[in-house]
Amino acid sequence: MTIVSILRWPTPNGLPSPPLVASLCAVLTTMWLTAPLVEVDFVRLLGSLGKMAAFAGQLFVEPDWAYLPQLLVKMLETIEMTFLATMIAVVVSLPLGLLAARNATPHVLVYRLTRDLLSLMRALPELVWALVFVSAVGLGPLPGVMALAFVTIGFMGKFFAEAIEVIDHKPVEGVRAHGAGWLQVRMFAMLPQALPDFVGTVMYILDHNLRAATILGLVGAGGIGYDLVMSMRLFQYDRLLLIALAIYLVVTLLDRLSDLLRSRIIHGARA
């Protein structure tokens, strides 16, 4: 007895479904064909290991403690930018998410338009939007917040819409059957069910936005990014070390906070 005669997939003929095999082949072929284009070269990667180690070695220096006060201010600015942008995005993307969810939208046309708007907003990365807003409103944290909020709305609106699309329909029918109106059904039957997903998404995006906010300083849109880039360019590894540690610390703390919040929301308070 060969192995072929004892093993099978759970399909009528025992073979994997042809569309699946076809798409898998297509993806693998494309990757194989395009790898040289982006210069993925393992030999070069291995060769550069030594240089990386040398760079890492330079990070073991006495931190520049005098820089600490300025670091705190800049870090705080970065955190503020992150939270402000995320909050604005939550408020705006909740209604947009409703309009972009197949089962909550008032009309298919609204659904399509909102989806298109959302993909437009996240079509370009934060840095590019920041450039746009810097030239529009000048340097400082404001264009940074605007750029972050902009892209975040694009992402969060889509995530929210998808969280709403997978909710259980039974409670929706239960609330609707008692004469609740359009918005009431959405507020009382749909949003509560999508809430754990919402919270998960918001926490994830906060994490992402914090890291995105650190980079916006690059184009003069506020935050720690400017210092980060400057200390790299000027080989001030004593500062770079502090900045990297600070970012790591804040991201870790945020992660803890998100775990706490999520378990609260999913299992109920004091559970």
Next chain:
Amino acid sequence: MSTISIESVTKRFPNGFEALKGISTDIAAGSFTVILGPSGAGKSTLLRLLNGLETPSDGSVTIDGETLEKATLRKMRSSVAMVFQQFNLVERLSVVTNVLTGRLAHRSWVGSVFYLFRNEDMDIAQETLARVGLTDKAWSRVDKLSGGQQQRVGIARALAQRPKVILADEPVASLDPVASEEIMGLLREICDRDGITVVVNLHQVDLARRFADRIIGMNSGKIVFDGSPKHMTQSVMRTIYQREDIEDDNSLDLALAYA
């Protein structure tokens, strides 16, 4: 005066299947009606039509002299409550919030945006929770309750609406015998004391016999029996539950002997 009037109602689903084939009947105000019938007979479809969750392909449903249609839907629903087999509660919300959603029909959307209710709504919610014996669970989350308790929340939500009619689609199908008895007793008491018209879909013939004023038997989208429980003879049961695929009468009799 009859509360519910169903006039030659036909329901054809988009896939062409005809679930109801010309149903006509009146249901008297303040009565307790049980609908029996095999799976797929169209019981749920009929009940959902009475609440506007489905719209008839032909014919009409009139409640208290008003015909159910798109324009009157929300107003009609404010007087017709529904209890579901799977409870259809919002599990993530507290018991009392679920009961309060029964008040939404009487409130505008403005407050609902901020999850605001009136004090008088809270009084009604507390009162109906006391009625179903769940005062101490008011602030628990629904998903922490047993099936029997959840169904009582469902009934409290229905009552909070101050309805004229309560429709219940297999309200005891997922409950044990004791909890089933409780729920049916509660519905019967609501009918007797508040004069609310109750229509219940059931699969339990014995419960139907004991609690109903009137039994409607359905089979393949048609009414095949309509009368008081004492007219539910063995041959009537055979008519209600007969299936084309069971040739052998004995197996049907055997199954019904324990019903």
